[in-house]
Structures are given as structure tokens and as C-alpha cells.
Amino acid sequence: MKKILLPLSLPLMLAACNDPLSGLEPKPAGPVNVTVMALNDFHGNLEATGFAGVKVPDPKDPAKTVSLPAGGVELIGGYLEQERAKNPNVLFVGAGDLIGASPVTSSLLRDEPTVIALSKMGMKASSLGNHEFDQGLKELQRMQNGGCDSNDTSKACKFQNPYPGADFKWLGANVVDKTSGKPVFAPYLVEKVAGVKIAFIGAVLKDTPSIVSPSGISTLNFLDEAESINKYVPELQKQGVDAMIVLIHQGGETENGRGVCETFKGPIVDIVNKLDPAISAVVSGHTHQAYNCTVNGRTVIEGDFYGHMLQRLDLTVTPSTGKVDVRAMNVLMDSRSLPKNAAMTEIVNRARSLTEAVKQVPVGTIATSQISRASNAAGESALGDVIADAMLEGTKAQSTQIAFMNPGGIRADLNASQAGNTVTYGDLFAVQPFGNAMTVLELTGAQIKALLEEQFDNAGVAGQTKVLQVSGGFTYSYDSTAAKGSRVNASSIKLNGTVLDAAKSYRVVTNSFLAGGGDAFSTFTKGTNVIQMPNVVDIDVFVAYVKAHPGLAGGAQNRITRTK
Incomplete structure (x- = not known):
């Protein structure tokens, strides 16, 4: 060339x-x-x-x-x-x-x-x-x-x-x-x-x-x-x-x-x-x-x-x-x-005249002027943590335990456009513009392990990695150099400190894009007891979460660990 x-x-x-x-x-x-x-x-x-x-x-x-x-x-x-x-x-x-x-x-x-x-x-x-x-x-x-x-x-x-x-x-x-x-x-x-x-x-x-x-x-x-x-x-x-x-x-x-x-x-x-x-x-x-x-x-x-x-x-x-x-x-x-x-x-x-009124509606405040979507070495972002937590909190009535968010669905940093680190509807919409509905389903511990393995060589492309953002209380570690299908340490996959049981079912929330197998995460399509929530979309749970947590800080990026 x-x-x-x-x-x-x-x-x-x-x-x-x-x-x-x-x-x-x-x-x-x-x-x-x-x-x-x-x-x-x-x-x-x-x-x-x-x-x-x-x-x-x-x-x-x-x-x-x-x-x-x-x-x-x-x-x-x-x-x-x-x-x-x-x-x-x-x-x-x-x-x-x-x-x-x-x-x-x-x-x-x-x-x-x-x-x-x-x-x-x-x-x-x-x-x-x-x-x-x-x-x-x-x-x-x-x-x-x-x-x-x-x-x-x-x-x-x-x-x-x-x-x-x-x-x-x-x-x-x-x-x-x-x-x-x-x-x-x-x-x-x-x-x-x-x-x-x-x-x-x-x-x-x-x-x-x-x-x-x-x-x-x-x-x-x-x-x-x-x-x-x-x-x-x-x-x-x-x-x-x-x-x-x-x-x-x-x-x-x-x-x-x-x-x-x-x-x-x-x-x-x-x-x-x-x-x-x-x-x-x-x-x-x-x-x-x-x-x-x-x-x-x-x-x-x-x-x-x-x-x-x-x-x-x-x-x-x-x-x-x-x-x-x-x-x-x-x-x-x-x-x-x-x-x-x-x-x-x-x-x-x-x-602008047709959208400005909606765009400028104040939603809440964040701790600093920006919560970043930039990921750390493990692929986890401060904003990804927040969005996964928002999904989990927004579906608590469905007894959800773990939330998964695709990184490609986070389109911008969360920037405060008004004084006092106040974020508006437009600020949040810039982050999540797709209007994907929440979907609740059940996956076994073994299926969650398989799901996490799908992050690597994603869609069959060698070296392509798409790390799902996860909610608080869910942790795991992975070795990017390990053999395909063995990169995630099964004993490290924990919910609130307890190792996931391979045979037990867990209540999971994700968005309709991933639930349909988007980004080549086909394991989601194998879930059971599926609840489609067409009237509860991503931007709605995000807005509700920011409103409920004044001075919201970005996540600590300590849920996913990359050992190699």
C-alpha cells in the first residue's frame, strides 16, 4: 500500500x-x-x-x-x-x-x-x-x-x-x-x-x-x-x-x-x-x-x-x-x-424549534461535568456501569438480578449542558438514541458463561472483542490469551460475591437489540420466561435513574477484570 x-x-x-x-x-x-x-x-x-x-x-x-x-x-x-x-x-x-x-x-x-x-x-x-x-x-x-x-x-x-x-x-x-x-x-x-x-x-x-x-x-x-x-x-x-x-x-x-x-x-x-x-x-x-x-x-x-x-x-x-x-x-x-x-x-x-423544548428539559445532576464512555483495559466504562445499573433498577419489579448492555449502544459521553452539572433530556438522548425496549429473561449460569465467551472473536471475527457492560454486584475475570471458549474463568463469575451455579436460572435484563441476538450474542435468544416490555425503553429507564440519583457519579469500573 x-x-x-x-x-x-x-x-x-x-x-x-x-x-x-x-x-x-x-x-x-x-x-x-x-x-x-x-x-x-x-x-x-x-x-x-x-x-x-x-x-x-x-x-x-x-x-x-x-x-x-x-x-x-x-x-x-x-x-x-x-x-x-x-x-x-x-x-x-x-x-x-x-x-x-x-x-x-x-x-x-x-x-x-x-x-x-x-x-x-x-x-x-x-x-x-x-x-x-x-x-x-x-x-x-x-x-x-x-x-x-x-x-x-x-x-x-x-x-x-x-x-x-x-x-x-x-x-x-x-x-x-x-x-x-x-x-x-x-x-x-x-x-x-x-x-x-x-x-x-x-x-x-x-x-x-x-x-x-x-x-x-x-x-x-x-x-x-x-x-x-x-x-x-x-x-x-x-x-x-x-x-x-x-x-x-x-x-x-x-x-x-x-x-x-x-x-x-x-x-x-x-x-x-x-x-x-x-x-x-x-x-x-x-x-x-x-x-x-x-x-x-x-x-x-x-x-x-x-x-x-x-x-x-x-x-x-x-x-x-x-x-x-x-x-x-x-x-x-x-x-x-x-x-x-x-x-x-x-x-x-x-x-431546533420543534425539538428544543424537549431537548432542554432538565433531568438531574451528575458529580462532574462528564461521565465517560471510554473503556478501561478490561473493556468496562464508567458510563456503561451507570447504564447497566439503570436497566437493573428500572426492571426491579420483574425481579431482575443482572443487566447487560452492549457498548455499541452507548453513542456519546454523558455531558452536562447546563449549569451546576445539570444534564438534560437531550444530553441523555445523545447517549441512548435507539429507543430499544427492555427485555427480561432467564439464563442459567452455564448460559451466562457462554454469553460472556461470545464477547471474544465476536461474530466470528478473530480478535474482535465487544465487552458487555454489566450491573453492580455482577463480577468476573477473563484471560484474553486463553483458548477460544475458555477465556472467562467460570469460578470468577459471581453475583453479589457468590459464584454462579451453572444449573441455576438467573433473571436477566437486556435491551431488545441484544435479546434478539444482536451483536452476535445468540445466547440471549435461548433465554426462557421472556418478558417483552415495549413500553419501557432504554432512554426512559436512564432518565428515571438519573432523576433518582442526584449528583450521580460514574461507575468505578471494577466489575470486569482482565488478567492478561
Whole structure:
């Protein structure tokens, strides 16, 4: 892999089908310059959020520094408008997770303002992401096509009635119906600009079923990414496309997230190595990292998350030779230098006006200004402890004894936004935006041991670890170097100091995502005496817990011990 130097400037830069006879149309005589702007892992962040890569003086206390506000639709819209004025040949696309796990301003309105904003900014296509499936296939199809037939009518069509749907297409070459085997969403989109045709092929990680609620995607199969993408290359070549770009919600990582390509690794590398040579570049996502690397002669790029960066591909397409030159960079959506788009400001202001009252409701106080979701060496976080305790306390009427929380469901630190370390509903919602219902079930001690083993090599991926957050009184230790299936010391698994009895049943509470086998924790699906609690959701028990414990402190992170 070759490292691409990443220029540093302001804005900061780090490095469906057409007519089958359309390929016969005359091509431009010389090279054509086309710019592709891409957005990944936006998660409904209509407003700018802190970009950890740059520190600036704190407006409230200039002696301190805070993360630079970056992203948000006002700055993204301003940048796109600015660049289109320079070159009209700009195509705006996405790499998945545009919606889902979103802040209150978007989520309380079912992410409709986000889709409307992206549409008004001229987005043409985006790959599906796993979070697009958070509310199930039917709701995702409504987000694509419009209307108010939602599974949450309290939120749908409150921003605009009727909700118009997306002007762009979600693409999923590897998402097919189990019965017919046919794609449920368009596999690709071809855009003609300045006389040349640019094809975008979309895919989502094949492991999506292990990280979303199974019930919402029960009719779908998620196929191999590279095989599914390559399947459509001959079809597009017959249409006479001049360049092919992959939009994929799967990514990689570099050491310490610094974008150094010599350390680049992850699932995306294997996928790219299998792609047809006709594909010129890959726009990736999912791992929330910023990188701009070359794999097997192709640009592979991802742009952080929450809209902090846009991936920019400057293409020089020469139809007469079939050559496509790609210059790639990540462009920081910098609040210090970029203009704001007036139409996007209107959308943000309307979304705020509809959600601010709920967002600003004080809930309680915490001991310090922040309770962190950062995990210790064992994988336990102070905020994870709190959330597991909240789940347990919120279901005491069901005689629960142990709570389990998935770390991926904790989307932000708990930050106090009001004076006196007061946290609001919006602060809590930012932490738990999914609306997963509580589920109570019984597992034996042996099943709990099996459940804990599923944390390691999670979903069959060697070295992938997802440590469940656990409630107070439940403790255990593990050795990460031990053989598969033997990493957790059975004699260390204790409830209130007593070793769990392998044959005895224990009352467990988790969320509906995990209860359905999400994150590849299949042992939950083997539980007995299951009580579904659709009217008791994660945010409700979290709010109740914070209210009941003024001056709440983060957990001591002493429930899980890693011996090696």
C-alpha cells in the first residue's frame, strides 16, 4: 500500500439503469474534470459537533481549549455551494449511516430533516449503512419513498407533512430478498455529467445482521460485498460508463487513528483486493476513521464521522482512452473558514424549534461535568456501569438480578449542558438514541458463561472483542490469551460475591437489540420466561435513574477484570 500525503490547509485537508443503447452516445473529445464529494457516518448530525483533531480556545473560558466545531449541514451546504460555483461538475454522494443513532434534533423527528437536508444539498446516491436498518426494512423504505405510514407516528411527518422521501437513492448491491434473491434497493446509479457517465455501486457490510435488530431484517440476506459489487461491472460496462466508484459501508483503520497508510488494515482491505480492476476508487465508512490510502492501485478513503469531513475525489476522465485519474483528500468542514448555507440554516432552525423544548428539559445532576464512555483495559466504562445499573433498577419489579448492555449502544459521553452539572433530556438522548425496549429473561449460569465467551472473536471475527457492560454486584475475570471458549474463568463469575451455579436460572435484563441476538450474542435468544416490555425503553429507564440519583457519579469500573 502506498501512502498518499495529506495536504494541510484551510479548510483543513487530510489527505436504475440507463437506456442499454446509451453507450453509443458521443463522448467528449478531451478529458473531463468531475468532483465527487462524499459523506460517511453522518448519523443525523444536523448541527456542528466537536472535531477532536483540532483544538481551539473555549468561548466560555479562553484559558481552556475545546474541540473545533465542525460539520453540520450549514457548513457542508456552504462548502458544496462554494465548490459548485468553481466547477458545476460536482456530484454529492454518501457511504452509509446517514441516519440512525442521531441526536435529538433529528431523531425526535424520525431523521426526516436530515434526509430532506441531504436531498436539498443535491445528494445523488448513498450506500446503505447498518444504521439505516435500525427501525427495520419497512421504515427504511418509507425513508426512501416518503409518506407517513411509520412505525412511530409520534415522530413521523412532524417536520414536514407529508414527508416527501429522499431525492437520492440508497444503494445495496449485496442486500437481497431471501425468497426472490433480488436486490431490495437499487444496486447502482449512473450519473451523466459534462458528457461522461459516472457509476456508483453501493454495498453495506455483510455482517449487518449481527449488529442490527434481527426482527427488522428477517426477510433479507446480506451477501459478500466484493462478489456483489463485481457482479454489476459487466452490466455497467455495456452501458458505456466512463468511471466506476464504489460506495461501501465497511472500512478499515490505521494505528491510533492517525491516517498513516503503512498501518492500514481491516475488512475493507480484503474487499478492495477482490474488486474488479475497472473500479477506480472506493469511498468507505463504518469505522469512523479518517484515512486516504491506496490499496491494490486504488484510492480508498473515509472521512471521520458526523460530517466533520467530506471525502473529495477529483476525477480526470478521458473517455477516448478509458483512463480515470483520481486525486483524493479529506476536507474538514471548518467552522472558522467556511460559509453557511442559508437554506440549511432554515432546516436546522425549524428542527431546533420543534425539538428544543424537549431537548432542554432538565433531568438531574451528575458529580462532574462528564461521565465517560471510554473503556478501561478490561473493556468496562464508567458510563456503561451507570447504564447497566439503570436497566437493573428500572426492571426491579420483574425481579431482575443482572443487566447487560452492549457498548455499541452507548453513542456519546454523558455531558452536562447546563449549569451546576445539570444534564438534560437531550444530553441523555445523545447517549441512548435507539429507543430499544427492555427485555427480561432467564439464563442459567452455564448460559451466562457462554454469553460472556461470545464477547471474544465476536461474530466470528478473530480478535474482535465487544465487552458487555454489566450491573453492580455482577463480577468476573477473563484471560484474553486463553483458548477460544475458555477465556472467562467460570469460578470468577459471581453475583453479589457468590459464584454462579451453572444449573441455576438467573433473571436477566437486556435491551431488545441484544435479546434478539444482536451483536452476535445468540445466547440471549435461548433465554426462557421472556418478558417483552415495549413500553419501557432504554432512554426512559436512564432518565428515571438519573432523576433518582442526584449528583450521580460514574461507575468505578471494577466489575470486569482482565488478567492478561
